[in-house]
Amino acid sequence: MEGRKSKREVIIGSAVKIFERDGFYKAKVEEIAKGANVGKGTIYEYFSSKRDLFCQMVKDMLDSYVKMVEKISQENGDPVTKLKKLIQLQMTLMEKHGKIAQIIQIEAIKSGLQEELKKYFLEVKRNHQTIIEKIFQEGIELKIFKPVDTFLTSLFFIGGVNQFAFEKEFMKTYHSDKELNVEKFMEAFLKGIIK
Amino acid sequence: MEGRKSKREVIIGSAVKIFERDGFYKAKVEEIAKGANVGKGTIYEYFSSKRDLFCQMVKDMLDSYVKMVEKISQENGDPVTKLKKLIQLQMTLMEKHGKIAQIIQIEAIKSGLQEELKKYFLEVKRNHQTIIEKIFQEGIELKIFKPVDTFLTSLFFIGGVNQFAFEKEFMKTYHSDKELNVEKFMEAFLKGIIK
Amino acid sequence: MEGRKSKREVIIGSAVKIFERDGFYKAKVEEIAKGANVGKGTIYEYFSSKRDLFCQMVKDMLDSYVKMVEKISQENGDPVTKLKKLIQLQMTLMEKHGKIAQIIQIEAIKSGLQEELKKYFLEVKRNHQTIIEKIFQEGIELKIFKPVDTFLTSLFFIGGVNQFAFEKEFMKTYHSDKELNVEKFMEAFLKGIIK
Amino acid sequence: MEGRKSKREVIIGSAVKIFERDGFYKAKVEEIAKGANVGKGTIYEYFSSKRDLFCQMVKDMLDSYVKMVEKISQENGDPVTKLKKLIQLQMTLMEKHGKIAQIIQIEAIKSGLQEELKKYFLEVKRNHQTIIEKIFQEGIELKIFKPVDTFLTSLFFIGGVNQFAFEKEFMKTYHSDKELNVEKFMEAFLKGIIK
DNA sequence: CATGAATGAGTCTTCATTCAT
DNA sequence: GATGAATGAAGACTCATTCAT
Secondary structure: OOOOOOHHHHHHHHHHHHHHHHHHHHOOHHHHHHHOOOOHHHHHHHOOOHHHHHHHHHHHHHHHHHHHHHHHHHOOOOHHHHHHHHHHHHHHHHHHHHHHHHHHHHHHHOOOOOHHHHHHHHHHHHHHHHHHHHHHHHHHHOOOEOOOOHHHHHHHHHHHHHHHHHHHHHOHHHHOOOOOOHHHHHHHHHHOOEO | OOOOOOHHHHHHHHHHHHHHHHHHHHOOHHHHHHHOOOOHHHHHHHOOOHHHHHHHHHHHHHHHHHHHHHHHHHOOOOHHHHHHHHHHHHHHHHHHHHHHHHHHHHHHHOOOOOHHHHHHHHHHHHHHHHHHHHHHHHHHHOOOEOOOOHHHHHHHHHHHHHHHHHHHHHOHHHHOOOOOOHHHHHHHHHHOOEO | OOOOOOHHHHHHHHHHHHHHHHHHHHOOHHHHHHHOOOOHHHHHHHOOOHHHHHHHHHHHHHHHHHHHHHHHHHOOOOHHHHHHHHHHHHHHHHHHHHHHHHHHHHHHHOOOOOHHHHHHHHHHHHHHHHHHHHHHHHHHHOOOEOOOOHHHHHHHHHHHHHHHHHHHHHOHHHHOOOOOOHHHHHHHHHHOOEO | OOOOOOHHHHHHHHHHHHHHHHHHHHOOHHHHHHHOOOOHHHHHHHOOOHHHHHHHHHHHHHHHHHHHHHHHHHOOOOHHHHHHHHHHHHHHHHHHHHHHHHHHHHHHHOOOOOHHHHHHHHHHHHHHHHHHHHHHHHHHHOOOEOOOOHHHHHHHHHHHHHHHHHHHHHOHHHHOOOOOOHHHHHHHHHHOOEO
């Protein structure tokens, strides 16, 4: 009933938009403030610096991402369904936050950012992969999947999904004709290629 | 006889290093000049602005990338060998220019960069995928591969390879034990997963 | 029974501490508020601005200083004893408020401060000197002192005392061995130097 | 013939004026730049920060002060003449840099400034006093002065001179009638007061 | 051609002051 | 009265770009 977001949340919301559009360095604090309908100074009541705002924003996003992935992994359902849901999630996120995800990836790898955040980011990545490996393991145990190397397979899965989602989001103009749906994608992934 | 490289090339070489390390906005023209052993003003003899230098650098890199990929695709050899060579290439590039590739990707997507460069970049991407699709087509015609959807399969291939190369480059510390070699990777890719 | 001091006094008390430590510009209103255990806004209930707070504080200090000096000058006692008491007072003040005294002196001289305060400050200084001149005059009339120029002598007295007090307060480390007491000081002052 | 000052000197010259007028915090870098007829950025080619500019300025001033005092102390002449010359010097300096001297004193004592500068300042002070003590010692050995405590006497001398110079500079309006010259001042200092 | 000293537009950040509660 | 969250004017500092040498 309480539709009001805390000011901190509003600022982070605006920061997501601006950092997404401009990257860390091009983004201007003033514009983030404007986007959040607050004064420039207000930002500094909630965050100690532009860098701090960025880092907290990233943590918030990572946390919400982790939650979403974990939720899916813990639901009932066969492995194939879970994988499909993860694809769906990834595509939704790519649509909403595709650019910023990449910006985070870069900024997190560059040493410029707080070392702590970098660790956090890599941990989330690792955690994500572990969850997917478990789904494959589950599938193998249920005799649905071949006894593949779960590590490499999860790399494929993640990479393929990213690429797929990226295609849909950013290369739209190139293949308005082609059908890019999850079903076909899953089929391609599952069946393998060698005769 | 000496000074083999033109001054332009030297500057671009330095720019690659600095933009790679810092991204577009954090990179400083002065440092690029220092890295190229020229004066700050000299940069502006060859490039009209920092942005221009970045764009020309990107074009140079894309051109050399395209050449390398085309060379491999035109060599004799069976499709599987070609794919392996592409993986190898991707990994070498990721090692040498992994960060800047991502930076380019972002900057190319953001509207900040010259629209022209963005188009150029997306075209290279498309071109790259087309080449890979052709290799799959070739394999299908040779009855080595199943009659898969070459578009989706190439997405998988590209995404998987990227993920794999990223893994090797940036997540080193996480799996010093695991073997991450091309052979195993190809195997995982080719065999599929469903029983 | 509690809250003996008025809120105004508490704020001024905190202001003395902060302005003393930081000078006018570095001092922060928020910190003064914190030191007085009141909200930032409360300060503005009692003072119209930071500058006003500073000026009122200065006036308060000057008034209390004038009272102390006048009290000593009006006490019974021989001129030498009075002078000793003044030295003692100066040293106590220097210990308690040495830094702020200098800050006031500067701020009072700079045109930055209210012209009115500047006049007030210089008047106090003048008044102070007049009192000391009177003590010397008294001594001369009592035939205790030679018929010296009371104006110049009072300058000497004030300057010497300040220097002496400053020494004791800020140069401590340099002469932990030397005795710096009022008796010796008075003696040096009184006896003159030429044979 | 070369009337041109180095840019560094011009900037310091302007800094002296502005810091003198406004103190450290109120002074604006832009105004210092304007006063030196250079761009704001130029300041930062020569000094790493406002604080650094202030510190280097102080060191320059202290160095030139030390040189002037040492020059006088090493000249031939009887102690009384030397003392007179020091008074003259002090008065000239107070006229030219009286305000900034006080500002330096405060800033040097406050911990805000580089600890190193503070030490430097106190050392100069100490050094100054030592020189004066030596002049008194010389006078005592020549039987011109009584065997007074040179330490306390030098405190008197310094304090008295400062007060005297301050008077002449800042209290002008109060005693346009009174004669304030070096001769009378020296007489007052030398003769003592007690009958 | 090559240079790097000089510049000032553009940013982040601080903090005195206001005002709704 | 009392408060402190919110504000935005103001200032230190950076760095792409220019231009005299």
